[in-house]
Amino acid sequence: MPRSDDATYYHDDPAWGDVTPLAQDDGGLHPLASIAYTDEYSEAMGYLRAVMAANEYSDRVLALTEHIISMNPAHYTVWLYRAKALRETGADLAREIAWLNPTALQHLKNYQIWHHRQTIVDVLGSPAGEADFIATMLEQDSKNYHVWSYRQWLVQRFDLFASDDELRWTEAMIDGDVRNNSAWNHRWFLVVGGQGGRLESRRLVERELEYAKYAIRKAPQNQSPWNYIKGVVRAAGLPFSTLTDFALEFADMRRPDDIYSSHALDLLADIYADNEGSKEEAKKALHLLASRFDPIRAHYWNYRKALLEVPETTA
Amino acid sequence: MASSRPGPPEASAPSSRLEEILDDKLRIQELPESDHEYEDLSPQEEAHMAYLESVKIPIVDDFKTESTEIQDETLEVVLPFLEGNPNDFPLNEHGIPHLQKEKHVKFLKKALGDYPAPFAMMDASRPWIVYWSLQGLSALGYDISEYRERVIHTFSLAQYPAGGYGGNYGHLPHLAATYAAVLSIIMVSTPSTPSTYDSINRKNLWHFLGQLKQPDGGFNMTTGGEEDIRGAYCGLVVISLLNLPLELPDDAPARKHGLTSFTDRLGEWIGKCQAFDGGISAAPGNEAHGAYAFCGLGALAILGAPKHTLHTYLDMGALVHWLSARQCAPEGGYNGRTNKLVDGCYSHWVGGCWAIVEAAAAAAAPSPASLWNRDALARYILSAAQFAKGGLVDKPGKRPDAYHTCYNLAGLSAAQHRYLHDGDAVAEQGLDAPFGWTPNGSFAGSRVWADADEVGLVHPVFVIPFGAVRESRRYFAGKNSF
Numbered sequence: 001m002p003r004s005d006d007a008t009y010y011h012d013d014p015a016w017g018d019v020t021p022l023a024q025d026d027g028g029l030h031p032l033a034s035i036a037y038t039d040e041y042s043e044a045m046g047y048l049r050a051v052m053a054a055n056e057y058s059d060r061v062l063a064l065t066e067h068i069i070s071m072n073p074a075h076y077t078v079w080l081y082r083a084k085a086l087r088e089t090g091a092d093l094a095r096e097i098a099w100l101n102p103t104a105l106q107h108l109k110n111y112q113i114w115h116h117r118q119t120i121v122d123v124l125g126s127p128a129g130e131a132d133f134i135a136t137m138l139e140q141d142s143k144n145y146h147v148w149s150y151r152q153w154l155v156q157r158f159d160l161f162a163s164d165d166e167l168r169w170t171e172a173m174i175d176g177d178v179r180n181n182s183a184w185n186h187r188w189f190l191v192v193g194g195q196g197g198r199l200e201s202r203r204l205v206e207r208e209l210e211y212a213k214y215a216i217r218k219a220p221q222n223q224s225p226w227n228y229i230k231g232v233v234r235a236a237g238l239p240f241s242t243l244t245d246f247a248l249e250f251a252d253m254r255r256p257d258d259i260y261s262s263h264a265l266d267l268l269a270d271i272y273a274d275n276e277g278s279k280e281e282a283k284k285a286l287h288l289l290a291s292r293f294d295p296i297r298a299h300y301w302n303y304r305k306a307l308l309e310v311p312e313t314t315a
Numbered sequence: 316m317a318s319s320r321p322g323p324p325e326a327s328a329p330s331s332r333l334e335e336i337l338d339d340k341l342r343i344q345e346l347p348e349s350d351h352e353y354e355d356l357s358p359q360e361e362a363h364m365a366y367l368e369s370v371k372i373p374i375v376d377d378f379k380t381e382s383t384e385i386q387d388e389t390l391e392v393v394l395p396f397l398e399g400n401p402n403d404f405p406l407n408e409h410g411i412p413h414l415q416k417e418k419h420v421k422f423l424k425k426a427l428g429d430y431p432a433p434f435a436m437m438d439a440s441r442p443w444i445v446y447w448s449l450q451g452l453s454a455l456g457y458d459i460s461e462y463r464e465r466v467i468h469t470f471s472l473a474q475y476p477a478g479g480y481g482g483n484y485g486h487l488p489h490l491a492a493t494y495a496a497v498l499s500i501i502m503v504s505t506p507s508t509p510s511t512y513d514s515i516n517r518k519n520l521w522h523f524l525g526q527l528k529q530p531d532g533g534f535n536m537t538t539g540g541e542e543d544i545r546g547a548y549c550g551l552v553v554i555s556l557l558n559l560p561l562e563l564p565d566d567a568p569a570r571k572h573g574l575t576s577f578t579d580r581l582g583e584w585i586g587k588c589q590a591f592d593g594g595i596s597a598a599p600g601n602e603a604h605g606a607y608a609f610c611g612l613g614a615l616a617i618l619g620a621p622k623h624t625l626h627t628y629l630d631m632g633a634l635v636h637w638l639s640a641r642q643c644a645p646e647g648g649y650n651g652r653t654n655k656l657v658d659g660c661y662s663h664w665v666g667g668c669w670a671i672v673e674a675a676a677a678a679a680a681p682s683p684a685s686l687w688n689r690d691a692l693a694r695y696i697l698s699a700a701q702f703a704k705g706g707l708v709d710k711p712g713k714r715p716d717a718y719h720t721c722y723n724l725a726g727l728s729a730a731q732h733r734y735l736h737d738g739d740a741v742a743e744q745g746l747d748a749p750f751g752w753t754p755n756g757s758f759a760g761s762r763v764w765a766d767a768d769e770v771g772l773v774h775p776v777f778v779i780p781f782g783a784v785r786e787s788r789r790y791f792a793g794k795n796s797f
Contacts, residue, residue, distance in 0.1 A: 033448075036431055041432070048485070076537060111541065145597070145604065179383065181654045182602050182652075189600045220374075221376045223654065227593075294644070296645065296691055297639050303635075
């Protein structure tokens with residue numbers, strides 16, 4: 001936040017001499033949660049309200065919005081008006097992106113900056129440079145929700161589903177932290193989302209199963225790849241029993257002292273529940289979860305047990 | 316929605332406090348591992364440690380990554396609060412800190428007051444601050460009617476002439492601000508003060524909402540803004556509570572794509588937000604997230620009775636699996652995503668999903684006592700999420716704010732109370748379904764809170780007191796048009 005000695009004012013600026021600011025009038029009662037704005041912020045907002053009322057879109061409006069954003073980057077009104085001013089004035093959008101980069105790095109959890117960037121890149125019509133910028137952002141916070149959502153928008157907008165670079169980058173993110181669930185979700189988005197939610201290619205199914213298995217063997221108590229592998233089996237239209245041998249690697253119920261993953265037990269419960277003849281085994285897996293391997297969720301595991309008693313049609 | 320919260324700018328600097336706490340913990344760990352270490356433990360502390368041991372997951376992978384490092388650091392900060400009582404709060408009969416109601420009331424009243432200049436960053440979020448504070452105060456049993464005139468005045472300044480609410484005078488209208496403004500107004504209004512309800516320009520609001528409805532069924536947050544599941548929830552809450560016409564205004568752009576109602580294609584759009592792991596995301600293809608899950612379920616619970624809509628638009632088995640996995644062990648509080656950290660705000664975002672899910676699950680199985688661990692959540696809130704001087708927090712070492720105070724208290728309420736949804740009591744037309752909820756008594760299972768630690772009932776869908784829902788319903792039900 002600029003200090004008052006280097007503040008920017010408009011009332012004595014000849015370039016703004018033709019504008020009468022619209023001051024805020026709080027009326028009789030004192031509003032709740034009111035903020036004692038600096039004179040600088042109050043004045044700038046007064047000029048913004050005036051130009052908005054006059055529907056002015058100009059270079060000086062761009063400068064004004066930049067000034068207000070520097071004081072309050074979470075101000076959606078200013079971002080929206082700026083986006084419109086950029087459009088109306090035919091401003092240089094590459095310059096806009098260059099200005100946005102440091103602003104975004106300072107304000108990692110801001111919705112507006114990402115939506116604004118999306119609007120600009122959409123008009124620019126090219127994702128060039130965006131991957132590098134995203135990499136910088138994720139170095140600060142590898143699970144930033146806005147950044148990953150923006151990446152998904154880029155993939156969709158520029159049809160990067162089949163891009164080898166995109167898949168390799170995602171693998172590098174998972175390699176960096178096999179528990180980064182945002183990266184797993186992005187892989188799903190690329191591989192399965194790109195196929196409309198169905199996995200019909202045998203080759204792809206095999207590849208994805210192997211990929212998830214490799215990740216699970218690194219850290220069997222990591223839920224992300226377990227969710228992923230179950231999703232792959234479902235999207236491929238295969239029964240859960242496809243994974244029986246794999247799950248047994250981590251959870252042999254005959255030897256409860258040698259269980260290496262509660263998620264393997266969870267999957268076994270699903271596998272055994274599919275078959276009338278193995279429901280007792282499913283109950284055993286759920287009992288182990290409730291009593292020993294994941295007791296905080298005992299109510300949930302017991303609920304799953306109760307569902308085993310319910311006829312298929314209503315469950 | 317979590318990220319829209321305005322943290323106090325810079326001023327918060329929780330890291331220094333965090334270091335303080337970490338240092339204490341390290342010193343404790345430096346003590347030799349011998350029996351006499353335990354001689355200082357009170358029987359209560361021993362009981363807490365035995366409990367924590369009993370709910371942890373006994374399997375720990377050797378392979379470490381960034382995620383496990385910060386999880387381990389977090390646990391070091393949280394555990395002392397679950398084992399002992401570092402804040403020296405008075406304890407209840409279960410050896411758990413009492414809910415510090417008076418301190419929290421004081422904190423929230425202060426949150427409604429004035430802010431110094433650096434808080435300009437929250438300018439656009441002022442309606443949220445008002446809503447969080449009023450809802451938190453109500454949950455604590457505080458009578459908020461003293462704020463009636465100032466609430467109405469505050470939002471009359473923030474109401475946009477063409478419809479909807481912004482953060483302040485001259486701000487463009489936004490659906491999040493509109494949601495918070497409408498809930499705040501409804502909370503302080505009664506049918507005996509009709510001018511308070513009538514301060515909302517329903518007709519212009521309806522037109523504003525018409526601009527937000529998208530051809531794919533979802534809602535934008537503002538004109539030219541992002542489309543995400545907050546829009547679906549906030550939009551339906553406002554339409555339903557104010558009894559606005561479901562029909563799209565003639566000037567709604569979605570009409571050009573053949574849509575005629577606010578509800579067209581909406582259930583399907585929400586269904587597309589269900590991620591491969593069962594959770595619900597901000598928009599189709601994004602990662603599943605606790606706050607968006609609540610928005611999705613809340614929206615479906617307005618579209619119809621949960622026992623119908625959840626089964627129609629979602630894979631219920633996968634959803635319950637994912638929600639259940641959000642409860643952190645042994646912390647007891649919730650995280651918002653797979654492999655992320657516990658945070659008190661998810662006490663509501665995830666904890667609040669259960670009433671809706673249980674209402675839907677009851678249709679499929681013999682009614683379960685409870686699908687989730689209410690006791691563990693209450694333990695986290697009372698022991699680890701209360702700030703010494705008042706207000707509630709994300710986790711120990713963080714500063715309190717109105718957001719975390721409101722949603723920790725809503726989560727505590729969710730743990731303490733049971734609700735029933737009677738889908739047959741409400742006509743299955745329009746958006747009447749959310750008015751079919753009734754309280755069904757306190758949770759009677761194992762519990763760590765005393766009667767004095769109970770907070771008020773919170774409506775499972777609208778997240779305001781039941782009385783406010785009932786009275787506004789009575790008022791607006793009679794308004795068939797404008």
